[in-house]
Amino acid sequence: MRETQGETVQVPPLSDDLAFLDIVTEWDVDSTFHEWRAGIVVPATFLPGSLPRVIAICNQKGGAGKTTTALEFAMALVARGLRVRIIDADPQEASLSVWLRYFYPEGVEPADRKNLMHLYFDQSVTLQEITYATPFEGLYFVPSFPDLDDVETKHPTGTETELQFHLSKADDGIDVNIIDCGPKLGPLTVSALVAAHDVVIPVQGASGLDVRGAAALNRTITSVQGRLNTELRVAAVVLTDFEKSTLSRQIGGRLAKAYPNAVILPARTSVRIGEAQLAKQPLRIFAPGATTVLDYDRGASILFGNGVAA
Numbered sequence: 001m002r003e004t005q006g007e008t009v010q011v012p013p014l015s016d017d018l019a020f021l022d023i024v025t026e027w028d029v030d031s032t033f034h035e036w037r038a039g040i041v042v043p044a045t046f047l048p049g050s051l052p053r054v055i056a057i058c059n060q061k062g063g064a065g066k067t068t069t070a071l072e073f074a075m076a077l078v079a080r081g082l083r084v085r086i087i088d089a090d091p092q093e094a095s096l097s098v099w100l101r102y103f104y105p106e107g108v109e110p111a112d113r114k115n116l117m118h119l120y121f122d123q124s125v126t127l128q129e130i131t132y133a134t135p136f137e138g139l140y141f142v143p144s145f146p147d148l149d150d151v152e153t154k155h156p157t158g159t160e161t162e163l164q165f166h167l168s169k170a171d172d173g174i175d176v177n178i179i180d181c182g183p184k185l186g187p188l189t190v191s192a193l194v195a196a197h198d199v200v201i202p203v204q205g206a207s208g209l210d211v212r213g214a215a216a217l218n219r220t221i222t223s224v225q226g227r228l229n230t231e232l233r234v235a236a237v238v239l240t241d242f243e244k245s246t247l248s249r250q251i252g253g254r255l256a257k258a259y260p261n262a263v264i265l266p267a268r269t270s271v272r273i274g275e276a277q278l279a280k281q282p283l284r285i286f287a288p289g290a291t292t293v294l295d296y297d298r299g300a301s302i303l304f305g306n307g308v309a310a
């Protein structure tokens, strides 16, 4: 694992006087719409996770906000001095790896550099070998390329437990591993769920999880909990692209009911997200005062508690 990639950029903490959302214990369904202000729901039963930790960001629905959530949580955590590794487990061409590559001075350039695919197919590859430094101090990542899809089609031996095996062996001082899953519930996503302590489910704040999609995701999570990872929990549901509306209020209420022990985190919408993507920068760097950044920042400190006190 290379420690630096040329010059590193330090990600600063946010100032405390910004317009953070309130933290509440229940999703408010009682007040009038006019009075209602969404808050971050932290149920009384919720306990922050200890470090080191592995989080899988999953939803088989495309465009739910998984990659944005993975990157912005990671940036919030490195701003608190943690060492974070993002594992790109999405074979899509337009995945995080393609994006991250652009803000590399030297670049984790070509697909012939060792990447996540090699972990599943080559017994001699270690996680450290495929972990690269980024320009941001404390942020590391494991890239993937479209050939990662071979894991879905060729089923190498031990796929389900491969990532868990390597993560449990890795002794490289990483505090938090964040796995950005693709929009599928195939073997790769299952291997991420087997490796994880926590699942975070991003849901488009204005469209929700469709009923069948939610049932399929829950079946996969339950099956992994039953067979391969009894400790796995749904730690948070992130309502991405969140705006105050009757629909987003209903969706938040439904999800709070469906996941009574999980944090419900509205990640408010921001036009700056698209601009940040065009500029090929994490939102936190491009527009540190954007509401979305504040929400991910608060969410990260709730999920990790004293490990990263706000």
Ligand SMILES: Nc1ncnc2c1ncn2[C@@H]1O[C@H](COP(=O)(O)OP(=O)(O)OP(=O)(O)O)[C@@H](O)[C@H]1O
Pocket (backbone or CB within 6 Å): 061, 062, 063, 064, 065, 066, 067, 068, 069, 090, 092, 181, 182, 183, 240, 241, 242, 267, 268, 269, 270, 271, 273, 274, 277, 292
């Ligand atoms: N809080 C937000 N406000 C506004 N736009 C958002 C927000 N979160 C995500 N988006 C936008 O939603 C789109 C999809 O986000 P993202 O790529 O993170 O989803 P994804 O679940 O990773 O998609 P895929 O399933 O293709 O991997 C992006 O264009 C992103 O800019």
Ligand SMILES: [Mg+2]
Pocket (backbone or CB within 6 Å): 066, 067, 068, 090, 095, 096, 180, 181, 182
């Ligand atoms: Mg994605």
